[in-house]
Amino acid sequence: MREETLRRREEILKAAMATFGSKGYHNGPLAEIAEQVDMTHAGILHHFGSKDHLLLEVLRYRDESDVAGLDGQHIPGGIDMFRHLVRTAFLNAQRAGIVQTYAVLSAESVTDDHPARAFFEGRYRTLRSEAVEAFEALCAERGVAVPASVRHASASILAVMDGLQVQWLLDPTQVDLGEASQFAIEAIVAAVLDPRPSPLGADGTGSVEQQPVAVDGVVPAEAAGQPVGA
Amino acid sequence: MREETLRRREEILKAAMATFGSKGYHNGPLAEIAEQVDMTHAGILHHFGSKDHLLLEVLRYRDESDVAGLDGQHIPGGIDMFRHLVRTAFLNAQRAGIVQTYAVLSAESVTDDHPARAFFEGRYRTLRSEAVEAFEALCAERGVAVPASVRHASASILAVMDGLQVQWLLDPTQVDLGEASQFAIEAIVAAVLDPRPSPLGADGTGSVEQQPVAVDGVVPAEAAGQPVGA
DNA sequence: GCCAACTTACTGACTGCACGGTAAGTTCTC
DNA sequence: GAGAACTTACCGTGCAGTCAGTAAGTTGGC
Known part of the structure; x- marks a missing residue:
């Protein structure tokens, strides 16, 4: 048996x-x-x-x-990895159950002593480094130097996929999981392969800006809050 | 009293x-x-x-x-909104507690009958539409037509901020919350303001690709899994 | 300015339930 | 007949919510 x-x-x-x-x-x-x-x-x-x-x-x-x-047994490398991710996003739009499991558990895992914490920590670490390798292969192929941004880009691609899933699960009528993921991934890959000057001007950290809009004016540390997007 | x-x-x-x-x-x-x-x-x-x-x-x-x-009492509009978001990301890197509260609760809220579900649904809806308005103002200012991508871009910007927070909470040594957020937001804003051809070629959905790499070959529907990034 | 009537801010003890885990017994399979 | 695959019964705990009681105000009448 x-x-x-x-x-x-x-x-x-x-x-x-x-x-x-x-x-x-x-x-x-x-x-x-x-x-x-x-x-x-x-x-x-x-x-x-x-x-x-x-x-x-x-x-x-x-x-x-x-x-x-x-x-085979491995995620494809180079540009195919990003194509694969886009395809996965479209596929996920038809598997709400599985998507929800991962979305819920990955966020829950950041809480104290969660049994899945090590799993997700390792998972993200692996995926990020696979993305970094894909970027490196891609840059080599095109004969361009590997920009420092690949680490940020790798984390960001995984992040945008996860974040879109949460929004999509909350309200599937307002977010197109596949299309939005594709758009963001393409935008990020393009920014790595062929960087352009920041559309925001300056460095965006606000450290030298003269008119801080929010936050900076808040005094009691803990009362500050996270104005948006957190 | x-x-x-x-x-x-x-x-x-x-x-x-x-x-x-x-x-x-x-x-x-x-x-x-x-x-x-x-x-x-x-x-x-x-x-x-x-x-x-x-x-x-x-x-x-x-x-x-x-x-x-x-x-004032409102999030800034136009390009300042995106600057504000970047600044917020840098600020959040010093407020792990608050970031964690939102990250945990927003993902937990997608579960059945969660008391905060309506709150987060409304929150994302509001933020997305504010981002859409910011993009529209920005496009008007620059005299370019508003591309269809603004909805995807708006969702994506919020998504990438949230997703990076989770990765950062799991392992702050591997992810720079501020820098990565800035990079992704700039990439997405740039892709809206000044679109370029997809670096992935074709449309990325894989519907006409001859050599599907993964997923498509999986037969038992529920056994498919989400190969990556979900 | 004082006392009675009432309200507010709690505490402590209890209820009831949900749930993970254990132990002992039962049945089924090889 | 041995061990795997369970079930039934039970224990202990963790926890939200209830309730009666108490002490510290607050208000109003005189």
């Missing part, structure tokens, strides 16, 4: 994804996961030992099936 | 921000908030009625103090 067991665990992992996605990890009870696979919550603990461990297996499972989905 | 009461409630709101930020809403107990202001959790319920209500007051409070921090 080993084959059957594996299948059963996979069912549990999928059910867990659904529950963690719709309720978050801390607020997603084992009993709800169990119910989906016609089991008691004790049955799930029999398979996975603890809820924390189940979460980690869920994340590992996702990564595994992602890799299995790739022709 | 009315004055004193107001002060007390403000203390509670700040304590709640700290707790919700470090533990999330569902996982952040009233007792911990109460402790910070030397009170029992029942005392907090006396002031705010319920935990849900406290959360909404926290969010309202933040927005209020943000507006109070602005010289």
Whole structure:
């Protein structure tokens, strides 16, 4: 019955994804996961030992099936990586469940002692460095020097994809996940390959601006707030 | 004692921000908030009625103090809005607590029946339309037609700020919140004001590409996974 | 200026429930 | 018959919300 067991665990992992996605990890009870696979919550603990461990297996499972989905076993490099990301964004627009799971868990993971924290830390680190490599390959191919901006660009591309997902999940009628992701990724890639002067003028830090608009005028440190976009 | 009461409630709101930020809403107990202001959790319920209500007051409070921090009472328009956003990003790099509160709560809010869902939905809607207006003003000023991309660009700018915050919270040594935000915002604004051909070639949707790299080859619908960046 | 009537700001004790984990027993499979 | 795959029953805890009581104001009448 080993084959059957594996299948059963996979069912549990999928059910867990659904529950963690719709309720978050801390607020997603084992009993709800169990119910989906016609089991008691004790049955799930029999398979996975603890809820924390189940979460980690869920994340590992996702990564595994992602890799299995790739022709080879790795994300394409160079310009194809960015094409791949755009394609993924369009694909994600039809998989709200999975997108929500990742969006919820990745943000939840920044809280104190979250069991998935190390996972997401590592995940972003890996993805960023893969993006950096893709940029480097791309620059080499075009015979241009690798600009310092590639690190910012790499983080930004992942960031914009994640951020758009949150807005899209909140209100799919107002955000086109695929198109917006494509636009932003193209804008960022273009800015790396062929930099132009800043459209904002100066350096934008405001350190020498004469008329600070907000924030700078706020005195009580903690009362400042984050005016926008945070 | 009315004055004193107001002060007390403000203390509670700040304590709640700290707790919700470090533990999330569902996982952040009233007792911990109460402790910070030397009170029992029942005392907090006396002031705010319920935990849900406290959360909404926290969010309202933040927005209020943000507006109070602005010289006038509104976010600047036109190009100044984008300068303002960049400045905010640099400022946020020194306010991890507040950043975390918003990052955690905004993502948590996409879960089922979350009490802050309507708040964030409205918040993003407002911010996006302010960004759209800023772009329109900017285009008018420069005498160029308003491109269709402004909606995508507006969502993307907010998205990249939020997404970078998550990565930065997970590992501040690897991401420079201010610089990366500035780079991405400039790239996106530039792409709106002065569009260039896509560096990715074609339309990027992959619909006509002959060699799909990943995803497309995955058969079991739910097993597909989100290859990257989700 | 004082006292009674009332309100506000709590505390402490309790209720009830949700939930993760454990232990012991049962059934099914190899 | 051994072990895997469970179930049932139970424990302990964490936590939001209720409620009665108390102490410190606040207000109004005289």
